[in-house]
Amino acid sequence: xxxxxxxxxxxNRGRWSAKDSLAEATTMNSGEAWxxxxxxxxxxxxxxxxxxxxxxDIIIANCDSFAIKHLYELMxxxxxxxxxxxxxxxxxLDYIKPRPYVRDLLDGSDLVNxxxxxxxxxxxxxxxxxxxxxxxxxPAEGIRALSTPLSQRRREIFLAPMLLSRxxxxxxxxxxxxxxxxxxxxxxxxxxxxxxxxxxHGTLDPNHLRTKARSLYRDSxxxxxxxxxxxxxFRHNGSALLWLNLDHRYTWxxxxxxxxxLQVPIVxxxxxxxxxNFFPKTMIESEFDIDEATDLVQRLLNDKDFYDEVAHVPxxxxxxxxxxxxxxxxxxxxxxxSIITSENVxxxxxxxx
Amino acid sequence: xTSDPRLVLLGGNKGFWHANDRLAESATMTGIESWAFxxxxxxxxxxxxxxxxxxxxDIIIASYNHSDTDxxxxxxxxxxxxxxxxxxxxxDALTYIKPQxxxxxxxDNSDLIICINRHTESFFKKFTTAKxxxxxxxxPAEGIRALSTPVKERRKEIFLAPMLLTRxxxxFCVRxxxxxxxxxxxxxxxxxxxxxKNLRKHGxxxxxxxxxxxxxxxxxxxxxxxxETSLPNFFRYNGAASVWLNLDQRYTWxxxxxxxxxLQVPIIxxxxxGHGEDFFPLTTIANEFEIDKAAELVKKxxxxxxxxREVSTIPIxxxxxxxxxxxxxxxxxxxY
Numbered sequence: 010x011x012x013x014x015x016x017x018x019x020x021n022r023g024r025w026s027a028k029d030s031l032a033e034a035t036t037m038n039s040g041e042a043w044x045x046x047x048x049x050x051x052x053x054x055x056x057x058x059x060x061x062x063x064x065x066d067i068i069i070a071n072c073d074s075f076a077i078k079h080l081y082e083l084m085x086x087x088x089x090x091x092x093x094x095x096x097x098x099x100x101x102l103d104y105i106k107p108r109p110y111v112r113d114l115l116d117g118s119d120l121v122n123x124x125x126x127x128x129x130x131x132x133x134x135x136x137x138x139x140x141x142x143x144x145x146x147x148p149a150e151g152i153r154a155l156s157t158p159l160s161q162r163r164r165e166i167f168l169a170p171m172l173l174s175r176x177x178x179x180x181x182x183x184x185x186x187x188x189x190x191x192x193x194x195x196x197x198x199x200x201x202x203x204x205x206x207x208x209x210h211g212t213l214d215p216n217h218l219r220t221k222a223r224s225l226y227r228d229s230x231x232x233x234x235x236x237x238x239x240x241x242x243f244r245h246n247g248s249a250l251l252w253l254n255l256d257h258r259y260t261w262x263x264x265x266x267x268x269x270x271l272q273v274p275i276v277x278x279x280x281x282x283x284x285x286n287f288f289p290k291t292m293i294e295s296e297f298d299i300d301e302a303t304d305l306v307q308r309l310l311n312d313k314d315f316y317d318e319v320a321h322v323p324x325x326x327x328x329x330x331x332x333x334x335x336x337x338x339x340x341x342x343x344x345x346x347s348i349i350t351s352e353n354v355x356x357x358x359x360x361x362x
Numbered sequence: 363x364t365s366d367p368r369l370v371l372l373g374g375n376k377g378f379w380h381a382n383d384r385l386a387e388s389a390t391m392t393g394i395e396s397w398a399f400x401x402x403x404x405x406x407x408x409x410x411x412x413x414x415x416x417x418x419x420d421i422i423i424a425s426y427n428h429s430d431t432d433x434x435x436x437x438x439x440x441x442x443x444x445x446x447x448x449x450x451x452x453x454d455a456l457t458y459i460k461p462q463x464x465x466x467x468x469x470d471n472s473d474l475i476i477c478i479n480r481h482t483e484s485f486f487k488k489f490t491t492a493k494x495x496x497x498x499x500x501x502p503a504e505g506i507r508a509l510s511t512p513v514k515e516r517r518k519e520i521f522l523a524p525m526l527l528t529r530x531x532x533x534f535c536v537r538x539x540x541x542x543x544x545x546x547x548x549x550x551x552x553x554x555x556x557x558x559k560n561l562r563k564h565g566x567x568x569x570x571x572x573x574x575x576x577x578x579x580x581x582x583x584x585x586x587x588x589x590e591t592s593l594p595n596f597f598r599y600n601g602a603a604s605v606w607l608n609l610d611q612r613y614t615w616x617x618x619x620x621x622x623x624x625l626q627v628p629i630i631x632x633x634x635x636g637h638g639e640d641f642f643p644l645t646t647i648a649n650e651f652e653i654d655k656a657a658e659l660v661k662k663x664x665x666x667x668x669x670x671r672e673v674s675t676i677p678i679x680x681x682x683x684x685x686x687x688x689x690x691x692x693x694x695x696x697x698y
Contacts (some may be wrong), residue, residue, distance in 0.1 A: 105650070226461070
């Protein structure tokens, strides 16, 4: 078949095509990676109109919770013959609370792309649409090119979530005597966000979130960095000694892939979906296994052989994430006959009482 | 100490009462109020409490509530010298992992932190400089077992244990199994204090609003929606269901698991509840997304009578560590 024309509807602003920003392809580790894999286009989901969908063979819709209703309405006007793929973006826990339109959106899709392997069976029971665990393409080579040799790394621990979103990592390592750092955003002062931010935060100070983090953490030893571009993010954090990410969510788990691509050990949780593949020796079962996480950090700091063993991730381990592999997997799933329907699930699972 | 210390429990529910005023409720009280009964103390709504109201108590147990943290801090600072302040980690421990104002101050200035989920104890021990003990709550197992239903008289039904509008994972797990299932929803309150808030939030004061909402979202004629009821009625009715399903993602006190164990009704539940592995090791799944395994366990409970009996036989002495007098002693030993 000829190359399909693909549109990605995502939460970020803007309209652009893969060919317009090729430089970013080598570090694009999120949903936008699909645009580069297909040479497709991007439109912000909330800004998209029915006319924008015309001419596309495949529409991949990022299911941001704020856009569910709009996407459902948009789906009704997809071009005849066009395939609609719902991408389960964000935390799968967001889907366990009843919400309007979400089932309608998924049920009306030609394919649901699940991004966390632990949640596949849930989504297969949740919707009558075909669900496959595909995730995203991942540009491992591009990111590995930004890594730092072991001997040049800073003896620092990177606390992987945004500091105001979770502070477990901090409590896990605050008494170890190793410098810590994390990130916070700048408060936007663009016309579209200025009133919302003023209402939410009561200020337009671009440093407000960092000031707030400083006040809540009450620890002058923690460095609070400003959110940065992906290339700079990889360069800087690839030269930290280790990362800590005690994630309770069921997401795509990018931090784990990033650490693996940069060959930096990360202590992380099973829920990320990638830890058991890339970092089986530094994976903990749950986010509250904090003593075990602390012990693992100590061991990484003190046992060079262990550190080297954990950090050594061959680039071939990323073969399954190569854009061409993911693209084939995606197209096979989309254009092959569905083998999972609500009817055969029902007939296989009924019991007699 | 020569006599029992005078204790007050500060919670989110309305009212001011003494344990003696409500003795009839003590036999089925599974909430934080069980501390008031165990210690023959008082209960007060935290937000309505003044510094002077706390002047005569030796122990204050404050149930942590995010919206009242600044109020609790003020009460804590104003307590009389010698009075012990105990902060109880109420609700889901995951709500403590997001940085929040006053939270650390309140915990650090407590004489004791009562942790209610054992998986989270090590986190709270790192989180605060105060002493942290996994004490949980007293649990009136005998009173609840008295309301249980013999196995042969049970309805062949599955009780979906969370409120229906809070989570629907359980529904998707069992909807195709061919066994009737049901759950609960609240009535929308129309009291003077809630009417404006509810009207603003829900656009209606129809008491059936949540039922209709659940009916519309689940879109499932087979689902029976029961109305929230009193604790004795809750135990009587649900003790007569064959199986409970509670795929909880939270790290709470997990009353559903204890309730099912007291009623000797099998429950399929998750590791995060903290009690699953003690009371229901054969039907506890590792996490809330192991939905295929949960469905298999439901099927096995309905098709294998020996398995059902093995899972549901829970000697009452398994609750000994939760007896009110045991918990009270643990509390005093930890404090003094």
